[in-house]
Amino acid sequence: MLIYSISELAREFAVSTRTIRYYEEMGLICPERNQNSRRIFTKKDYARLKLIMRGKRFGFQLNEIKEMVLLFDQDPTGQKQLVRTLGYGKEKILEINERIEELQELKIEMEEMMRRLEAGISLPRQKEEFQ
Amino acid sequence: MLIYSISELAREFAVSTRTIRYYEEMGLICPERNQNSRRIFTKKDYARLKLIMRGKRFGFQLNEIKEMVLLFDQDPTGQKQLVRTLGYGKEKILEINERIEELQELKIEMEEMMRRLEAGISLPRQKEEFQ
DNA sequence: TATAACATTAACGTTAACGTAAGCTTCAAG
DNA sequence: CTTGAAGCTTACGTTAACGTTAATGTTATA
Numbered sequence: 001m002l003i004y005s006i007s008e009l010a011r012e013f014a015v016s017t018r019t020i021r022y023y024e025e026m027g028l029i030c031p032e033r034n035q036n037s038r039r040i041f042t043k044k045d046y047a048r049l050k051l052i053m054r055g056k057r058f059g060f061q062l063n064e065i066k067e068m069v070l071l072f073d074q075d076p077t078g079q080k081q082l083v084r085t086l087g088y089g090k091e092k093i094l095e096i097n098e099r100i101e102e103l104q105e106l107k108i109e110m111e112e113m114m115r116r117l118e119a120g121i122s123l124p125r126q127k128e129e130f131q
Numbered sequence: 132m133l134i135y136s137i138s139e140l141a142r143e144f145a146v147s148t149r150t151i152r153y154y155e156e157m158g159l160i161c162p163e164r165n166q167n168s169r170r171i172f173t174k175k176d177y178a179r180l181k182l183i184m185r186g187k188r189f190g191f192q193l194n195e196i197k198e199m200v201l202l203f204d205q206d207p208t209g210q211k212q213l214v215r216t217l218g219y220g221k222e223k224i225l226e227i228n229e230r231i232e233e234l235q236e237l238k239i240e241m242e243e244m245m246r247r248l249e250a251g252i253s254l255p256r257q258k259e260e261f262q
Numbered sequence: 263t264a265t266a267a268c269a270t271t272a273a274c275g276t277t278a279a280c281g282t283a284a285g286c287t288t289c290a291a292g
Numbered sequence: 293c294t295t296g297a298a299g300c301t302t303a304c305g306t307t308a309a310c311g312t313t314a315a316t317g318t319t320a321t322a
Contacts, residue, residue: 007298015280017299022280036288038299054237057230059190062279072244082248089245096238099188100231106185107227113203114220117213138268146310148269153310167318169269193309 004041012046013053020049028052028066058099068092135172143177144184151180159183159197189230199223 001008010017023029024039029048031039041049048069055065071088074081132139141148154160155170160179162170172180179200186196202219205212 005298018280018282021300026279036299037301038288054233057190057233059188082251086245086248089241089248093238093241093245096234096241100234100238102185102188103227103231103234107224107231110220110224110227114217114224117217117220120213136268149310149312152270157309167269168271169318 002043004046006039006041009041009046009049013049015053023049023052023062026062026066028062028069133174135177137170137172140172140177140180144180146184154180154183154193157193157197159193159200 004012006017006020010020020029024031029045029052031041031045034040051069052062052065055068060068071085135143137148137151141151151160155162160176160183162172162176165171182200183193183196186199191199202216
């Protein structure tokens with residue numbers, strides 16, 4: 001599909017139309033309008049919304065998400081802008097790495113706890129440490 | 132250190148004392164009190180707060196976090212309770228796996244974009260897809 | 263012993279991220 | 293042609309997660 005109405009997008013991403021309008025209000029998306037001022041969403045808008053939703057799943061706030069998408073949106077033709085974008089991107093990648101590591105730790109801890117539970121051991125001392 | 136005051140914990144976790152009191156208000160922690168009704172935080176409370184903060188970093192809401200910590204808090208002596216806890220834990224591990232995968236995807240995409248930027252290529256077509 | 267630093271509860275204020283309702287226009291189907 | 297579904301704007305309502313203030317009590321220390 002090449003273009004979407006607001007309700008189609010809302011259905012697709014399992015959010016309300018109000019949510020999408022709110023994202024436009026906040027400047028995270030800028031869909032075109034037809035002659036009757038109805039919003040027209042392109043594939044580009046779709047992709048943008050997908051990024052926004054992912055950011056939300058990761059617990060980022062809308063203004064953080066906005067900062068990210070806007071920064072990567074403008075093509076950094078100027079040398080200075082490019083350097084800035086690169087620095088930002090590398091920083092974000094480091095943050096992502098930290099998150100991945102933390103999640104893997106959490107996973108290991110939970111698996112450990114599951115094993116203990118399955119073995120039928122309460123292990124109050126260990127519990128104290130984890131809890 | 133074996134016990135903490137509320138301001139010590141607040142400093143340690145870089146939050147306000149109000150935040151810690153709020154978590155108690157919401158039932159996420161239950162610190163003991165001294166004879167003058169001042170809160171006394173033990174190592175156990177410290178560990179609990181650490182878990183809460185991690186949950187926050189992952190974008191969980193306080194009631195979700197509460198559900199988790201409370202569920203793993205009670206030792207599931209009853210068979211039924213144990214089964215329930217095990218099921219919940221395995222579900223959570225699956226969720227964590229999904230998050231890790233999603234983060235790794237995101238990381239790859241961002242590294243890809245960084246490489247393109249460093250190569251000095253705008254790639255409008257690719258931009259459209261990612262953006 | 264005074265006094266600053268820290269603690270308590272109670273209560274009202276704030277902000278992000280929407281929900282909801284009203285009043286209007288537009289569009290598609292029978 | 294009407295009628296119901298969908299869209300629009302405006303605006304007020306809601307909730308989670310605290311911030312802030314007030315009024316008061318406690319503790320440490322010079």
